[in-house]
Every structure is written in structure tokens, then in C-alpha cells.
Amino acid sequence: MKYILTLLILCIACTSHDKAAQRAPESATTRVGSSAESSVQAEKRSDKAVSLSPDEQQTWRKRLPLPAKCPNYDPDPSDPDSFGARVLMLNEKQTVVDARCMLGSYQPSHLVFLWDGTAAKPLTFPVYQTKPPAKTPSRSDVGELWGLTEFDAAAKQLKVFSKFRQDGDCGWSAVYSFPDGVVKVDEFHLKSDCDGNDAMNPQHWPAVQVQ
Numbered sequence: 001m002k003y004i005l006t007l008l009i010l011c012i013a014c015t016s017h018d019k020a021a022q023r024a025p026e027s028a029t030t031r032v033g034s035s036a037e038s039s040v041q042a043e044k045r046s047d048k049a050v051s052l053s054p055d056e057q058q059t060w061r062k063r064l065p066l067p068a069k070c071p072n073y074d075p076d077p078s079d080p081d082s083f084g085a086r087v088l089m090l091n092e093k094q095t096v097v098d099a100r101c102m103l104g105s106y107q108p109s110h111l112v113f114l115w116d117g118t119a120a121k122p123l124t125f126p127v128y129q130t131k132p133p134a135k136t137p138s139r140s141d142v143g144e145l146w147g148l149t150e151f152d153a154a155a156k157q158l159k160v161f162s163k164f165r166q167d168g169d170c171g172w173s174a175v176y177s178f179p180d181g182v183v184k185v186d187e188f189h190l191k192s193d194c195d196g197n198d199a200m201n202p203q204h205w206p207a208v209q210v211q
Helices: 002-046 054-063
Strands: 085-089 095-100 109-115 120-122 125-129 138-142 144-146 148-152 157-163 171-177 184-191
Touching (some): 054 095, 085 148, 144 157
16 A cells, blocks of 8 residues: 555656646746847837936037037927937947037027047038029038938938928938948938928938939
8 A cells, every 4th residue: 555655656746847847948938038028129229319318418518519609409398309419329439419509490400429439529411402593402511400300220320301491391301321430421302492392201302312
């Protein structure tokens, strides 16, 4: 009788061990899946433009050589769309900083800098516009960008939409990148006729062959 009871106890113990062993890989897989999902979510968050705290905004204000003509750097706490500076990290050593300069009547102006860890270098941007009587766009390099700006952190690009009037049916839009810290035009659209068509849709405007 004792022999039979001993066998039963051993069988129960073996069965419990096998079930635990089967559950272990499933639990590990679940943990790995959760970790991978967290990594994806973290990567998606890192693709977004960096949101700066008030203290960080003031730190950038001290770093940037902002001229006296830029009175509107400080963020407005009552306006969620206002900002002092936005940053785009190109690599461990270089950061592009977009600083608001002036508000304007329907779009602000911006000064953009390249920060190398010790100093901020003002950047200039190629802009193409048609100046009468010429019919083809000509290039000029500007240091102050008037318009709406947005960083694409995943592509490491700066997007600009500059309106010629408040309706947004004419103006230009551009996509800039920064290979090796140098400004490069990836895409440029221009619409000089303020005819009421394609308002706020610069991606539908004629593309300019950039140089």
C-alpha cells in the first residue's frame, strides 16, 4: 500500500513539474512581446519633436544669439501653439534649433541655428520666388523664415509653409534637410497667383526645380 501511495505522489509531482515547464516559455514570450511593444512605442515617441520645459526654453534663450528685433521668443502659457524654441537632434553632436522671432499678423518669423554643443551658428535657407517681370523663380538665401514651421524628427527635416496672404492660397512651401549640418532643399513648391484656389494646400502647388 505504501508503495502505491509513493508512486501516486511521484506521478503528481511529475505532472506539476511538466505544467510549470510548459507555462514558463509562454510567460517569457509574453514578457519579450511586452518589451518589444514598449520599444516600438518609445521609438514612436522619439520620432516626435522634442517638447521643452520652461527651464529648457530659458536655457536655449541664453545659448542662442537672438537679436534685439526678436521680442517674441518667450512662450505664451495661455497659447498652446506658441513656442520659444523647438529642437531637432541630427546626431550626438549637432542639433537644429528653430527659434520664434516675431509674431506677424498671420504668421510668425523664425531664426534657425545649428548647435554643436558649444556655439549656435545661424543658418540660411534657399527660397525661390518669381520677381516680375521675370517668369521663372530665382533663388535667394534668407536668414529669417516667415511662415509656419514643423520638424519631422524621423526624417530629420524642417518643413516650412510661408503664406503671401492670410487666406493661404499663395506662397511657398519647402522641406529642408541638414546633411553634415548643411542646409539642403529636398522639396520646394511655389504659387505666386493669389487666385483663391488650392488655399492651404501647398503640396498641390507647382514644384520648383531647385539648384
